Every structure is written in C-alpha cells, then in structure tokens.
Amino acid sequence: xxxxxxxxxxxxxxxxxxxxxxxxxxxxxxxxxxxxxxxxxxxxxxxxxxxxxxxxxxxxxxxxxxxxxxxxxxxxxxxxxxxxxxxxxxxxxxxxxxxxxxxxxxxxxxxxxxxxxxxxxxxxxxxxxxxxxxxxxxxxxxxxxxxxxxxxxxxxxxxxxxxxxxxxxxxxxxxxxxxxxxxxxxxxxxxxxxxxxxxxxxxxxxxxxxxxxxxxxxxxxxxxxxxxxxxxxxxxxxxxxxxxxxxxxxxxxxxxxxxxxxxxxxxxxxxxxxxxxxxxxxxxxxxxxxxxxxxxxxxxxxxxxxxxxxxxxxxxxxxxxxxxxxxxxxxxxxxxxxxxxxxxxxxxxxxxxxxxxxxxxxxxxxxxxxxxxxxxx
Ligand SMILES: NC(=O)c1ccc[n+]([C@@H]2O[C@H](COP(=O)([O-])OP(=O)(O)OC[C@H]3O[C@@H](n4cnc5c(N)ncnc54)[C@H](O)[C@@H]3O)[C@@H](O)[C@H]2O)c1
Numbered sequence: 266x267x268x269x270x271x272x273x274x275x276x277x278x279x280x281x282x283x284x285x286x287x288x289x290x291x292x293x294x295x296x297x298x299x300x301x302x303x304x305x306x307x308x309x310x311x312x313x314x315x316x317x318x319x320x321x322x323x324x325x326x327x328x329x330x331x332x333x334x335x336x337x338x339x340x341x342x343x344x345x346x347x348x349x350x351x352x353x354x355x356x357x358x359x360x361x362x363x364x365x366x367x368x369x370x371x372x373x374x375x376x377x378x379x380x381x382x383x384x385x386x387x388x389x390x391x392x393x394x395x396x397x398x399x400x401x402x403x404x405x406x407x408x409x410x411x412x413x414x415x416x417x418x419x420x421x422x423x424x425x426x427x428x429x430x431x432x433x434x435x436x437x438x439x440x441x442x443x444x445x446x447x448x449x450x451x452x453x454x455x456x457x458x459x460x461x462x463x464x465x466x467x468x469x470x471x472x473x474x475x476x477x478x479x480x481x482x483x484x485x486x487x488x489x490x491x492x493x494x495x496x497x498x499x500x501x502x503x504x505x506x507x508x509x510x511x512x513x514x515x516x517x518x519x520x521x522x523x524x525x526x527x528x529x530x531x532x533x534x535x536x537x538x539x540x541x542x543x544x545x546x547x548x549x550x551x552x553x554x555x556x557x558x559x560x561x562x563x564x565x566x567x568x569x570x571x572x573x574x575x576x577x578x579x580x581x582x583x584x585x586x587x588x589x590x591x592x593x594x595x596x597x598x599x600x601x602x603x604x605x606x607x608x609x610x611x612x613x614x615x616x617x618x619x620x621x622x623x624x625x626x627x628x629x630x631x632x633x634x635x636x637x638x639x640x641x642x
Pocket of ligand 1: 335339388
C-alpha cells in the first residue's frame with residue numbers, strides 16, 4: 266500500500282482527526298493508540314479499522330508507522346514527542362508543546378538529531394477567523410496595528426485530575442499564536458499577574474499554581490504593539506471563548522462573543538464634521554472557509570459533516586471545532602512530510618508559541634516581575 270501510515274495517539278479530541286487522515290490522498294491508513302480498550306474498539310469499529318495499540322511504545326517499534334499525532338494528556342506531550350522522534354517517526358503534537366523550557370529544548374534537540382518532522386498542531390493559526398484576518402492585514406486594511414487582545418476562557422471543573430489547578434498561562438498558545446503569526450514576530454518579555462485565588466481544595470492536579478485566571482502583557486520583537494492576554498480556567502462566570510481581537514488605525518476586528526458566528530469589524534475614517542472623534546462604521550463579517558487551500562477530499566471537514574469512507578460500516582458525524590482548522594493542520598503536517606520541508610509551526614516556531622506562557626506563569630508567581638522570553642526561530 267502506498268502512502269503514509271499515521272498513528273493517532275489518544276482518542277478523545279484525537280478521534281476527530283482519524284477520518285481526516287483517512288481521507289488525505291497521501292495517507293494509506295491510520296493506526297489507533299489508546300489505553301482505554303473500550304474507546305479504542307469503539308473508534309476502530311466506527312472507522313472500519315483493525316488492531317491498534319494500548320501503548321505508544323508498540324507503535325514506535327512498528328516500522329510500518331511513519332508518523333505519530335500525539336493527542337494524549339498534556340503531561341505526556343514532551344516524553345512522547347522525544348520518544349517518537351528518537352524512534353525516527355515524524356511527529357505532530359497537540360498544544361502545548363511542553364510546560365517547561367527544558368522540555369522545549371529537549372524536543373528541539375531530539376528533532377535535530379532525528380531529522381524527521383515536528384509540528385505543533387496549533388488550531389488557532391489555521392482557523393477561518395485567523396485566515397480572514399491575515400488576508401485583511403496583508404491587504405493593508407488595518408493600517409498600522411495598535412493593539413492585540415487574546416483570550417481563552419474555559420471552565421475546567423469536572424475535567425480529569427491532570428487539569429485541576431492547571432496554570433492557565435501554560436496553555437497560552439491559542440490566545441497568543443495569532444499575533445505572532447499575523448505579525449511574524451516572537452515575544453520579547455512578559456509581565457503577568459494572577460487574579461482570583463484557587464482554594465487548596467481545587468489544587469488537586471499537583472501544579473504550582475494558586476490562580477484561576479492569569480492576565481499578561483507581552484512585548485513583541487521589533488513591534489510597537491503589545492499583546493494583552495487573559496487566560497482563565499476556573500471560577501470565572503463566562504461561557505467558553507477562545508479567540509482574539511486585532512485593532513489598527515483604520516480597522517478593528519473582534520472575535521464573536523459567543524465564540525462561533527460572525528466577527529465584528531469596525532472601520533474608522535476621519536472626524537465627523539462639527540463633532541468630536543472619528544466616524545466608526547460597524548459591520549458583521551462571516552469568515553469564509555478557504556477550501557482552495559485543501560485537497561478536494563479534505564474540504565468537507567471545515568464544517569461538521571457526515572462521512573462514509575470505504576470500510577466504514579455506517580456514516581458517522583465528524584465535528585469541525587476550532588474554526589474548521591483540523592483539515593488544514595492535517596494537510597500541513599502530511600504535505601510537509603511528503604515535500605520534505607519544515608511545517609509552518611515547526612519545533613522552533615512551536616517553542617516561540619509555547620515559551621511565553623511558561624515565562625508568564627513564572628512572572629505571575631513572582632508577583633508580576635518582568636521575565637525575558639527566549640527566542641527559538
Ligand atoms: N484546540 C486544540 O488544539 C485542542 C483542543 C482540545 C484538546 N487539545 C489537546 O489535545 C490533547 C487531548 O485532549 P483531550 O481533550 O482529548 O484530552 P483527554 O484527557 O480528554 O483525552 C486524552 C485521551 O488520551 C488517552 N490517553 C491517556 N493516556 C494515554 C497514553 N499514555 N497514551 C495514549 N493515549 C492516552 C485517554 O485515554 C483519552 O482518550 C490534549 O493535549 C489537549 O491539550 C487541543
């Protein structure tokens with residue numbers, strides 16, 4: 266069989282990626298890796314797959330597997346990525362790349378030694394909202410950018426213990442990466458404060474973190490604008506939202522307040538004759554899907570869809586969260602392997618997206634001390 270064999274490791278969020286890989290023209294098959302045997306059997310049955318493994322070590326020892334996509338819990342990301350690179354596999358990994366600077370360095374070193382591909386699967390720079398803002402920025406519609414706001418507010422009560430008390434800034438990448446991608450820059454330094462207080466009874470995950478919410482100001486290399494970012498996982502009464510707003514001297518774009526739907530655009534022109542302040546016109550913007558950037562069989566996955574692929578016993582519904590980004594991530598990872606090039610979010614860019622959150626949490630623990638952020642790319 267020609268084409269790549271991809272192991273999907275962790276079948277919570279990971280199960281949404283299985284039919285997308287199976288539909289990619291350069292992929293031959295998918296191997297499932299999941300310790301929960303019932304979950305593995307259910308996903309295998311749904312997509313007409315056989316076998317699979319409980320333990321990633323068995324997948325890494327299998328010479329038929331070319332690449333692994335890690336969607337296991339965060340605390341496993343770094344060790345799994347390093348082990349997979351050392352086994353000579355191409356690696357895609359869900360965010361965050363890791364939660365210590367040492368682990369970022371360890372993954373970069375393993376990638377350099379292996380010579381295979383590493384990609385962090387950052388949904389926030391492949392979703393339709395990001396892509397439409399990028400287009401408007403490249404067309405010069407914003408004028409000089411003046412402010413970026415990023416936010417990720419999500420309530421993690423009831424999530425597994427490895428999420429309880431998780432330092433919000435350790436999951437910064439979705440809220441920060443859009444500004445780094447849009448302006449092609451990196452973070453220089455961060456000043457961050459925690460707000461609110463996690464009672465001891467909520468700190469069951471074993472993290473050094475007393476904060477339900479963290480708010481950071483990030484200076485950007487060679488840029489005049491500052492990124493103002495709020496990360497909140499506990500004790501904050503707000504529906505889930507994970508997005509950004511970008512403002513320039515002529516145009517401002519805001520994420521939908523309910524996380525889905527139209528964005529709001531503000532166009533600012535000259536002063537109104539005889540009154541104070543500039544004229545601002547407010548419009549709704551429905552971001553388009555950018556199907557032309559995907560191979561035809563992947564285009565359907567930008568929206569929730571029913572699939573009935575060869576070998577599947579029945580049609581199955583596939584979600585399309587995170588701005589329809591999942592097929593773009595799969596295509597970028599697979600085509601970077603096939604073309605022998607670095608993916609857009611390679612190991613260095615991934616570290617540029619991840620290190621600022623590690624440094625931000627350090628700043629919050631030190632009462633808002635300014636922390637310099639290492640640059641990797
Ligand atoms: N927008 C995004 O990019 C986005 C969204 C959701 C989740 N995520 C990330 O994706 C990953 C998975 O998220 P989730 O919500 O499915 O998490 P989860 O904790 O609900 O599920 C993880 C899955 O991995 C399995 N697992 C546990 N230990 C494993 C091991 N040793 N080997 C293989 N599998 C193992 C679990 O049984 C479970 O099925 C996390 O790292 C999360 O941060 C990213």
